[in-house]
Amino acid sequence: MIRILIADDQAMVRQGFGALLAAQPDLLVVGDAADGAAAVSQARRLDPDVVLMDVRMPVMDGLEATRQLTGTPGTGPRVLILTTFDLDDYVYEALRAGASGFLLKDAPAADLVQAVRVVAAGDGLLAPSVTRRLIAEFASRPRAQRPRPTALNGLTPRETEVLRLIARGLSNQEIAADLVVAEQTVKTHVGRILAKLGLRDRAQAVVFAYESGLVEAGA
Structure with missing residues (x-):
């Protein structure tokens, strides 16, 4: 059973995603949160496997919440970022913060269910359109000569x-x-x-x- 916490400042989004995921036999929604600080608190109390994390939330945004939840390697839940096209500027920073995947909010319901399973299994997931935009973002940056690790x-x-x-x-x-x-x-x-x-x-x-x-x- 995959345990899920939903963090989004819109009640309808939390309820809608919650109902969809709870209908799956292998998924269990253990709680939700309306802001990043509550997401961190709830995650530490409820120990979910996956946190569905919105980016723009009050009190603490999804990026900082992701950093706090994934700051120690090998511990904490996996974070699946819910994004929309107007949030692409956040994608790279969210990856660096420790997010394991991205899903567009307007993706089909089946894609959300599959994304949760993929991330819970330990595989990172990037929506194809997000991957293309991520690459484009790298392309727009000045290229610095750095030694290979x-x-x-x-x-x-x-x-x-x-x-x-x-x-x-x-x-x-x-x-x-x-x-x-x-x-x-x-x-x-x-x-x-x-x-x-x-x-x-x-x-x-x-x-x-x-x-x-x-x-x-x-x-």
């Missing part, structure tokens, strides 16, 4: 190649097709990449790939 030296050539494809927004299935290997092989590579680089999930791998200079937008 030594951690990259621990990756095999194939793992490095897989990391590049992850950063492009490809799914495991798409990576498997691109490299002509089994999807399970890709999953194994992804797991080893995360372990070697000390990353929480796929979403952090995207940030690492760009910040390390391994991948450059538009290249």
Whole structure:
């Protein structure tokens, strides 16, 4: 059973998402919160597996709440950010804050249910349109010459190649097709990449790939 906390300042959003998720046999909504501070407090009290986190909330915004909940590696819930197109400026910062995934608020109901399951299972999830905009955001920044982190030296050539494809927004299935290997092989590579680089999930791998200079937008 996946335990979920819903944080959004709109009561109708909390109630609507709550009803949708509670209807699933493997999902349990353990609580909700109307602001970031309450989300942090509720999460520490209720110990959910996943927090659905809005960005713009009173008292404390979703970015700071995410930082507080994911600040210690290996502890705390996974955070799935609920975003809309006008919140794209927050996507990169939310990734850095420790969010494990993003979902557009107008996504189909089935996508929300699947997103919760994917994030709970330990996989990062980025909506395709969010990934494209994230890459575009990197492309608009001045390129600084930075040395590659030594951690990259621990990756095999194939793992490095897989990391590049992850950063492009490809799914495991798409990576498997691109490299002509089994999807399970890709999953194994992804797991080893995360372990070697000390990353929480796929979403952090995207940030690492760009910040390390391994991948450059538009290249």
